Amino acid sequence: MFHDNYDIVVIGGGHAGCEAALASSRMGCRTLLLNLNLGNTALMPCNPSIGGPAKGHLVREISALGGEQARAADASTLMIRWLNTSKGVAVRALRAQCDIKAYAAYYTRLLQTQENLDVHQDEAVELLLSGSRVSGVRTRHGSTYEAHAVVLCSGVYAGGVAHVGSVAFPSGPMGQAPANAFFESLPSLGIRTDRMRTDTTPRLNFDTIDLSETRRQISEDAPLAFDIWGEKRVHSTDDFACYFSHTTPETHAIVAANIHRSPLVTGEIETLGPRYCPSIEDKFLKFPDRDSHPIVFEPFARTNGSTKEVYVQNFSTGLPYDVQVALVRSLPGCKNAKIVKPGYAIEYVYLSPDQLSPTLENKTIKGFFCAGQVNGTSGYEEAAAQGLLAGINAALEVKEKEQVVLRRSDGYLGVLVDDLTTKNTNEPYRMLTSRCEHRLLLRHDNADRRLSPIGRRVGLIGDGRWETLTRRWERADEEIQRLRTTRLAPSQEVNRALEKEGAEPLSEHTTLAAMLRRKNVTYRLLKSLSPPDCPLDEDEVFHTETELRYAGYIEKEERTASRMKDMDNVLIPEGFDYDGIKGMLTESRQKLSRFRPRSLGQALRISGVTPADVQLLAVAIKARH
Ligand SMILES: Cc1cc2nc3c(=O)[nH]c(=O)nc-3n(C[C@H](O)[C@H](O)[C@H](O)COP(=O)(O)OP(=O)(O)OC[C@H]3O[C@@H](n4cnc5c(N)ncnc54)[C@H](O)[C@@H]3O)c2cc1C
Incomplete structure (x- = not known):
């Protein structure tokens, strides 16, 4: 059987995997990226856009740390706009519509030409351990790859089941094959998994939509770019635009008449879906009084570009195909619209993220890092940002250097990782500006000041x-x-x-x-x-x-953040015994034993752990020193 050695193996070539592999190889570690299907590198299985409130902040932070997503978005931008400009300086963010093929091609080219990086099509089927540390990966072809660290970025491919009405079949996203073997072996290693769900919209043929019944939106005429060092460009509005429309009373009547056929209602789907991106049937159930919801037609390419496919923003559904056809035809401009790909709901397996430390390394298996949707998040930006952090930390682990931990006041990425590791999640976690308590400190315009010194220190900024x-x-x-x-x-x-x-x-x-x-x-x-x-x-x-x-x-926010930083700087010794603390509530003791926080600050943020018990913990740590 084939055998080889690497410093780091990255599993998955999605948004998280691409960033992880590029970061670790650029930091001088021999890296192998394994992907089931190299044709799906940096695939966007949902909307063809990057950025938006909070997500745009993450993209800028990726750029500041020396990652690539901002440049991939700039290289494939068809239209770009500032959002939230009337809501204050802290939350204004860029959002770009991208050509999905150009976006994927950008990453593919980088991966294939990156020094220290090999890219290989194969499925990882088993994590190899030596005691409690990672020793490598075995693949479907029977190959073994030894490694000091493994970064799992396998997205929604494990245990994937797609639902279109009562039709359910094993699937990865967008008709890709699922990959189950790797996850089947994880519970025997003591790793907890769970299931959640996401949905997507039907895709239409652009030429079959009557655009005269929609409202056109074009790019801003100011030169813009995501990348901190990128050349700002004005994008042509001649051959690309998005088109606004809305659901009608007829749409709602069709949902009402067919809601009993939704797998959400029949009980075939029991998992939780994305709260902030509900399907049309979810909206119908949750907001029965609304008789119209806005929708947007977002083309995947220029008018005469590589595809005529159009994404229908805010119209995701897992209803049966015949209902989807009727729903689409009920939209203004869509009387004759043709569906190219049906919408579907997909259930999948993820790893409970409370098993991770804030470096994104598994707390019990040394050298095993996880990033992206596999940690229960949703979104290309959330995935890429985690991938970058996990790639950086895997490389630092290999080099036996101190790993990077981002605080909540350092960036949206710090908030994301802190939320995942201290609060866990049982529904797809999406980054929102409201999750951040230090919004005024974490702005688009100062991402470089906050994070580039870290990118420079780890060697990603020349x-x-x-x-x-x-x-x-x-x-x-x-x-x-x-x-x-x-x-x-x-x-x-x-x-x-x-x-x-x-x-x-x-x-x-x-x-x-x-x-x-x-x-x-x-x-x-x-x-x-x-x-x-x-x-x-x-x-x-x-x-x-x-x-x-x-x-x-x-200044006021800086003072608050600095108080929390002091708490974050008090580290809890590894393997600390919480049973020995007298007077602590049982709930606090159980939560602390389960989450095993890294610092007093993290302990304070675990829901169910009281400030009084954190005081007791502080005293106990001091006493043991
Ligand atoms: C139906 C659907 C709807 C969505 N809707 C939205 C939305 O509305 N808004 C939003 O922001 N996000 C949405 N998302 C989420 C977004 O697409 C993902 O969060 C993002 O793609 C995750 O990136 P990732 O790198 O973690 O995983 P993915 O992009 O899923 O990439 C995973 C990679 O791992 C590879 N892989 C898997 N298992 C193995 C293995 N064992 N061995 C080797 N390779 C493996 C795959 O081939 C793939 O390359 C949606 C996703 C889906 C599927």
């Missing part, structure tokens, strides 16, 4: 990019300092300019920073009154304005 960043930071910092120290006198010229913009005139000497906090005063106006030595680019202007306008709030 000299050139690092210099570009530090020059940008210096420029913006100097300008912030200048605005804080430069005072303007209340001259006629200044007050005329202020009044022209609808701002209050000055009555005394005032710093530019204080002026910026006034209504209708912008950096552009201040720049005209007091030009800087070195002009800032658009991103630097946004950063400067935000830091100064919200300085008071930012």
Whole structure:
């Protein structure tokens, strides 16, 4: 039988696996990426888009850490827009519609040309152990690959069962084959698994939709890019747009008449699906009073590009195929629309993420890392971000260096991993801005300041990019300092300019920073009154304005975050015996023994563990030292 040696084996070539393999190989570890089917590399089995609120923040953080998803999105963008601009600086985020083939091709090319990385089509069927540590992987072809670390990024392929009405069949996403063997062996290794569900929409043929009955939405005309170092581009609106429509009373009548045929109602599906992305039948059951829901037709490529397939956003369903046809035809513009692929619900197996430490390594099997949908998350961005972190930490494990743990105040990725490891999840976990308590600290515009020093330290950000960043930071910092120290006198010229913009005139000497906090005063106006030595680019202007306008709030959040950081810095010794702590509630003791938190901060965030018991724990840790 074939045998080979690697530092790291990554299982899966989806969004998580691509990032994990690229990170570990770039950090100098000999890496093998195994994928069931190399044709599905970086497949988007759902909507052809990257980003959006919270997800866009994750993409920017991936870029800041030295990952690739932002560049894959930029390389395949068909249309890009800012979202949430009226809801505040913290939550505004980019969202791009992508050409799904170009997105996959970008990753495929990188994987195939990356030094230290081999890519191979085969199915991992068994995790090999030596005592309580990983020693490699066995594959369907009978090959064994020895490795110091294994990163599992196998998505929704394990135990996959697709449902279209009463028709149920074993399947991975989008008609891919399922892969069960690897997971079947996990319970015997003491690893807990569970099942959950997700759904997707029917895909239509673009040419069969009457667009005159829809509302067209095009790209923003400003140059935009996800990648921190990327070239910002304006995207052509001639041959790509999305089209808004809505469900009608007829749609709702069809759901009502057929809801008894939904596998959710017949009891064939018992697993929980994505709360924030409900199927049309879920919406019908949960919001019976609504008679219309918005939907969006999102093409997978340009008008004359590689495919005519169109995704129907907000229209996922597991209803029978004949009902899907009727539902689609009830939508404005779809009287003659043809379904290319039916929608379906898919149930699958995932690993309970409370078994992971915040490095994404399994707490009991050393060297076994897990990332992506296999941890119970949903979304390309959530998967890619975890893959990057797991790849970095697997490489650090191989090099016997301290692993990266991100705190909640470091980034959305820190929040995501902390939520998974301290709260577990029994329904697909999606990143939301509301999950973050430090939103004002975790902005799109400062992802590089928060995370690039980590990317640099682990070796994913080279000299050139690092210099570009530090020059940008210096420029913006100097300008912030200048605005804080430069005072303007209340001259006629200044007050005329202020009044022209609808701002209050000055009555005394005032710093530019204080002026910026006034209504209708912008950096552009201040720049005209007091030009800087070195002009800032658009991103630097946004950063400067935000830091100064919200300085008071930012400082307040920093103080709160710093208190939690102190708690996160008190580490709980490995194998700590909670039974020895007198006076602790049984629930706290059980939860702490099960989750085995890494720090006091993590212990505090486990639901059911009281602050009083965390105090007892703090005393016990101190006493044992
Ligand atoms: C039907 C459906 C609807 C969805 N809807 C949404 C949505 O509305 N919004 C959203 O954000 N996200 C949605 N998602 C989720 C999103 O597609 C996933 O979260 C994301 O693709 C997960 O990325 P991943 O890398 O973890 O796994 P995947 O992209 O699933 O990749 C897994 C990879 O592992 C490989 N693999 C599996 N087992 C093995 C093995 N044993 N050996 C070797 N290779 C293996 C597979 O070939 C594949 O390459 C949906 C997914 C599905 C399936």
